[in-house]
Amino acid sequence: MMAVSLNTDVNQRRYRGLPELGSRALFPTLEVPVYLNHGSLSPISEAVQASINEVLAGYASRGMGWYAVETERRERLRANLAGMLSADQGEIALVGNTTAGIQAIALGLDWQPTDRVLLLEGEFPTNVMPWLQAARNHDLQTVWMEAEAFRLDRAGALERLEAELSRGVRLMAISAVQFATGQRMPLEAIGELCRRFGTELFVDAIQALGVVPLDVKAICIDYLACGSHKWLMGPEGAGLLYVDAARAGRLNPQLAGWLSCEDPFAFLTRAPGELRYDRPLRRDARLFEAGTPNSIGLAGLEASTALLTELGIxxxxxxxxxxxxxxxxxxxxxxxxSARMGGKEGRSGILSVRPPDPALAPAWAAALGAQGVACASPDGWIRFSPHWPNALSEVDTVVTAVDEIIAAGGPGQIT
Ligand SMILES: Cc1ncc(COP(=O)(O)O)c(C=O)c1O
Structure with missing residues (x-):
């Protein structure tokens, strides 16, 4: 078989040293003058494009001969993600999106009827629906708190949480950062409470990872899922699931695939007699990498996480x-x-503001879009979400656009 040279080194060298805070040099074709919508979807950098092109070119020229290159690239990705989270590489599974990560755990816990699951009102539905489905399937009880309570009266909300956990809660599911307000949740305090009362903690990190420092061990997070296309700045259809090593061995997944077991390639690479269906399941997060991965998306994510790691979260x-x-x-x-909290520990990459008439938030986002400022309008808030390529000089452009919209009589007047 022809030896495969690791052309990815060329890609890495080409972009090494190039990312610079406040510079769009790696986004030369981005047409939007001020892009403040990373909380929805990140533009694709040249580095990500080059990495994806390399996968396609590699498979085009070598077919199966390129497979090992992508396997190695995914291990670099796993290392980047583990580094970002202060986790071990064996605790990271590469999955399709946040939802897939949540479903893996919702389907993998040995639920007992009447187990209580604590959910937050106001969360993005991704981190609610799979738990509600698990509740229906397993006769679980749901306990609700308001996400907004942690912004408006953080100490009071933590007291209420402590009271709920003291009554016994099997699992709490929470987003690290709330999608609409940008509130960064008090994960350290919540992790400490969960640990004290024996509650498992699941975190949806898609609005945090890549912009907000996260240490899964310091926070005592048991499980964490995150998609690639927002703050990690990769393509859609890729993501990760972190499973604490101590939890992984106790999971009892209802679904598994051919790559979920130990030594899954033995029957393809060794002498006959290795084709078996009784190989033991892996006892780590990679149990959930059940079939052939999305090598294109994951290659893009590898390139974007290399840039993030180089810059430092x-x-x-x-x-x-x-x-x-x-x-x-x-x-x-x-x-x-403004919904932005006073202290650094409550802040994220999002600034959400409410116009005097919240019903006009979508009109404001549209009017700003027409002025070259891309933002979003989730649930009555106007959400600005800049990332590392945004220059400080762009702030004036946004303020000028807002002034012009007001001077024109409001957002409905600008098209
Ligand atoms: C908090 C949060 N979780 C999850 C998602 C997306 O979930 P998925 O990656 O499964 O599409 C979003 C936004 O799209 C989000 O804001």
Missing amino acids: DSIFDHVQSWLGALEPALVECGFE
Whole structure:
């Protein structure tokens, strides 16, 4: 068989050193003048495009001979993600999206009837629906709290949470950052409470990972799922599931695939007699990598996480806070209500503001879009979500656009 040279080194060398906070140099074809919508979907960088092109070119020229290159690339991705989370590589499974990660755990726990699951009102539906389905299937009880309570009265909400957990809760599911308000949840305090009362903690990290520092061990997170296309800046249809090593061995998945077991390739690479269906299941997160992976999406994610790792999540967080810190007072002066919390520990990559008439939030997002400022309008908030490529000089452009919309008589007047 022809030896496969690791052309990915060329790609890595080409982009090494290039990402720079506040520079769009790696996004030369991005048409939107001010892109503030990473909370919805990130534009694809040149590095990600090059990585994806390389997968396609590799398979085009070598077919199965290229497979090992992608296997190695995925191990680099696993290392990047583990590094970002302070996890071990064996605790990371590469999956299709956040939902797939949540479903894996919802289908993998040995639920007992009347187990209680704590969910948050106001969460993005991804982190609610699979748990509700598990509740229907297994006769679980759901306990609800308001996500907003942790923003409006954090100490009071933590007290209420403590009371709920003290009554016995099997699992709590929470987003690290709330999608609509950008509230960064008090995960350290919540993790400590969950550990104290024996509650398993599941975190949806898609609005955090890539911009907010996250240490799964320090927070005592048991499971965490995250998609690629927002703050991780990769393509759609790729993601990760973290499973704490101590939990993985106790999972009892209702579904498994040919790659879920130990030594799954033996029957393809060794002498006859290895084709068996009784190989033991893996006892780590990779149990959930049940079939052939999305090598194209994961190659893109490998390239984007390499850039994030190079820049450092702490530096990215500080950069984004400077950016949002410059915009927030200008918007408040214009009459918008800001949802951004006072302390750093409550802040994320999102600044959400509410116009005096919340019904006009979509009209505001559309009017700003027409002025070259891409943002979103989830659930009555206007959401600005810059990332590392956004320059501080863009803030003035946003403020000017807002002033012009107000001067024109409101968002409905601008098309
Ligand atoms: C908090 C949150 N979770 C999950 C998702 C998406 O889930 P999935 O990756 O399964 O599509 C989003 C946004 O699309 C989100 O804001």
